[in-house]
Amino acid sequence: MSSEFELIRRYFSRPTAQAILGPGDDCALVAPSPGMNLAITTDMLVEGTHFLPNTDPSRLGWKALAVNLSDLAAMGARPRWALLAGSLPEACESWVGSFAEGLYACATRFGVDVIGGDTTRGPRNLCLTAIGELPAGTALRRDGALPGDDLWVSGQPGLAALGLAHLQARTRLPDELADSCLASLLRPFPRVELGLSLRGLAHAAIDISDGLLADLGHILERSGVAAEVFVAQLPPLPAQADPVLARRCQLAGGDDYELMFSAPPEKRSELAALARRLALPLWRCGHLVGSSPGRIDVFGEEGQPLAIEQRGYDHFG
Amino acid sequence: MSSEFELIRRYFSRPTAQAILGPGDDCALVAPSPGMNLAITTDMLVEGTHFLPNTDPSRLGWKALAVNLSDLAAMGARPRWALLAGSLPEACESWVGSFAEGLYACATRFGVDVIGGDTTRGPRNLCLTAIGELPAGTALRRDGALPGDDLWVSGQPGLAALGLAHLQARTRLPDELADSCLASLLRPFPRVELGLSLRGLAHAAIDISDGLLADLGHILERSGVAAEVFVAQLPPLPAQADPVLARRCQLAGGDDYELMFSAPPEKRSELAALARRLALPLWRCGHLVGSSPGRIDVFGEEGQPLAIEQRGYDHFG
Numbered sequence: 001m002s003s004e005f006e007l008i009r010r011y012f013s014r015p016t017a018q019a020i021l022g023p024g025d026d027c028a029l030v031a032p033s034p035g036m037n038l039a040i041t042t043d044m045l046v047e048g049t050h051f052l053p054n055t056d057p058s059r060l061g062w063k064a065l066a067v068n069l070s071d072l073a074a075m076g077a078r079p080r081w082a083l084l085a086g087s088l089p090e091a092c093e094s095w096v097g098s099f100a101e102g103l104y105a106c107a108t109r110f111g112v113d114v115i116g117g118d119t120t121r122g123p124r125n126l127c128l129t130a131i132g133e134l135p136a137g138t139a140l141r142r143d144g145a146l147p148g149d150d151l152w153v154s155g156q157p158g159l160a161a162l163g164l165a166h167l168q169a170r171t172r173l174p175d176e177l178a179d180s181c182l183a184s185l186l187r188p189f190p191r192v193e194l195g196l197s198l199r200g201l202a203h204a205a206i207d208i209s210d211g212l213l214a215d216l217g218h219i220l221e222r223s224g225v226a227a228e229v230f231v232a233q234l235p236p237l238p239a240q241a242d243p244v245l246a247r248r249c250q251l252a253g254g255d256d257y258e259l260m261f262s263a264p265p266e267k268r269s270e271l272a273a274l275a276r277r278l279a280l281p282l283w284r285c286g287h288l289v290g291s292s293p294g295r296i297d298v299f300g301e302e303g304q305p306l307a308i309e310q311r312g313y314d315h316f317g
Numbered sequence: 318m319s320s321e322f323e324l325i326r327r328y329f330s331r332p333t334a335q336a337i338l339g340p341g342d343d344c345a346l347v348a349p350s351p352g353m354n355l356a357i358t359t360d361m362l363v364e365g366t367h368f369l370p371n372t373d374p375s376r377l378g379w380k381a382l383a384v385n386l387s388d389l390a391a392m393g394a395r396p397r398w399a400l401l402a403g404s405l406p407e408a409c410e411s412w413v414g415s416f417a418e419g420l421y422a423c424a425t426r427f428g429v430d431v432i433g434g435d436t437t438r439g440p441r442n443l444c445l446t447a448i449g450e451l452p453a454g455t456a457l458r459r460d461g462a463l464p465g466d467d468l469w470v471s472g473q474p475g476l477a478a479l480g481l482a483h484l485q486a487r488t489r490l491p492d493e494l495a496d497s498c499l500a501s502l503l504r505p506f507p508r509v510e511l512g513l514s515l516r517g518l519a520h521a522a523i524d525i526s527d528g529l530l531a532d533l534g535h536i537l538e539r540s541g542v543a544a545e546v547f548v549a550q551l552p553p554l555p556a557q558a559d560p561v562l563a564r565r566c567q568l569a570g571g572d573d574y575e576l577m578f579s580a581p582p583e584k585r586s587e588l589a590a591l592a593r594r595l596a597l598p599l600w601r602c603g604h605l606v607g608s609s610p611g612r613i614d615v616f617g618e619e620g621q622p623l624a625i626e627q628r629g630y631d632h633f634g
Contacts, residue, residue, distance in 0.1 A: 020354060024539065025459050026391035026523060027356035027449070032349045037337060039344035040432065042446055044402040046439030074343035085361040085444045115357065118444075122363030127402045127435075127444035129359055132344070142342050206343060222341065 061102025077132030161253025211312020378419025394449030478570025528629020
């Protein structure tokens with residue numbers, strides 16, 4: 001059994017090129033870039049709520065940081081620094097080493113320095129805080145959407161929730177589809193480049209970690225607008241999945257780290273070019289209207305109105 | 318049962334004068350003051366490890382922020398922003414309301430804006446991140462202590478650990494002493510003003526939350542020096558407590574949010590004046606020497622060397 005201090009020294013003290021002072025003091029010290037605003041977010045992952053007890057610790061390390069970088073991406077911020085606070089039932093070296101490997105893999109991929117943290121004993125819980133920078137006035141806020149905006153979503157929403165259903169034996173996916181769904185669930189890829197590129201193009205953005213319709217609802221409430229969503233314009237459902245389950249996962253599954261955003265119609269060609277440049281599909285799946293703030297009308301494959309029972313996931317709902 | 322979003326809206330959405338954007342978006346947005354460095358810290362409080370299940374939630378709210386402000390104080394940073402991530406077994410309104418009351422009381426007292434966070438379901442766990450500012454190059458780091466420095470500590474270290482021993486019926490304190498020990502334990506007062514005033518006076522500082530000798534050890538290791546500590550120069554032990562327990566609590570108890578710092582002897586009169594101005598006792602309890610980095614020699618009331626069994630508290634030790 002290693003001590004708390006040894007564990008931190010061994011696994012969480014890599015060089016921090018972007019910090020004045022990294023782990024090992026009362027605080028980390030950083031110098032923000034002149035003239036930049038900071039975007040700051042914190043997300044807690046709890047065993048049994050956000051991940052299963054047998055989750056590969058390396059993937060969990062990646063995901064714990066990735067979900068925070070997704071929040072930075074949704075604001076259009078460039079990620080720079082992260083802090084980790086973790087509670088563990090025991091100081092198991094192999095678990096911690098594997099977790100650190102995944103965490104630093106994500107940090108390295110996105111140019112983030114892990115500058116500090118806290119380690120303690122208790123039920124398994126990982127809390128990451130991430131800080132990014134963006135020029136003043138350029139943030140993609142939830143409250144910037146306007147009537148007439150197109151509504152867009154990136155990637156393949158719903159795969160993570162399908163993967164979870166497969167893991168929990170609520171459905172049975174063929175191997176290849178299961179692999180890609182489990183990758184979405186266990187090793188999500190935050191849309192950092194997309195977020196940076198949307199500055200100046202999008203009016204509002206959000207990551208759809210609570211479910212596509214639930215998070216759309218947050219934009220609508222904050223911006224005082226309504227939305228019409230056309231499922232025929234969303235990405236095609238995976239052919240080998242139960243279509244009812246797959247649609248529910250796509251609209252309300254949660255744990256997706258794609259971006260939903262609104263942008264004026266005159267940006268369509270720029271957004272198409274951006275999708276090609278990033279090799280990331282962007283789906284124009286609806287538009288915003290000025291009446292009934294917060295309302296979402298969803299239309300089916302044939303244009304018929306759909307009744308929506310659930311918009312997303314609420315930890316206490 | 319309220320939803321996660323309602324809870325946040327109701328209890329954690331007070332105005333944030335020091336932020337561009339507070340709770341309710343993917344990230345908070347702030348504008349750092351030009352030319353300032355940021356000090357950033359995160360601390361996790363776990364039920365059963367850091368607080369007892371029946372702890373008054375209002376006091377816990379105060380403490381969760383206070384322990385982070387203590388880390389900022391130990392760097393000499395002025396606290397500005399905080400984020401809260403919390404995991405709760407259930408969305409109990411009265412608990413959350415009372416916790417928020419204590420949290421905002423501490424935030425208001427120290428001029429901090431609570432700018433964001435995360436709420437989720439799980440074993441009770443509160444993770445605060447605090448951010449402060451300080452002029453570049455003025456931070457009170459652990460690695461700045463020099464041989465010949467005096468060693469100082471503020472206030473009355475050991476009361477919190479005595480209070481815990483009383484709560485756990487390992488000792489029995491008279492009512493008045495119990496009250497002051499429990500106040501230290503449950504409503505610690507971070508030494509923010511002291512930390513700010515020590516810039517330019519102290520060479521190194523730390524808060525002694527892990528225990529006086531354990532945290533002194535961190536300064537010694539990082540600075541490559543040794544220390545001689547004289548218990549006769551520490552604050553007198555409370556007369557009505559078991560002297561052996563009280564001394565152990567003072568030297569190694571932990572959960573104290575006093576500052577220990579090193580300063581050159583020529584600052585003694587300035588530090589005496591500072592103690593008067595802050596109405597906070599500062600105890601010159603030893604000095605640093607250049608040999609045997611990390612070594613601590615403790616001398617008893619009559620100057621005899623003391624054998625020290627335990628320096629402090631280690632969550633996995």
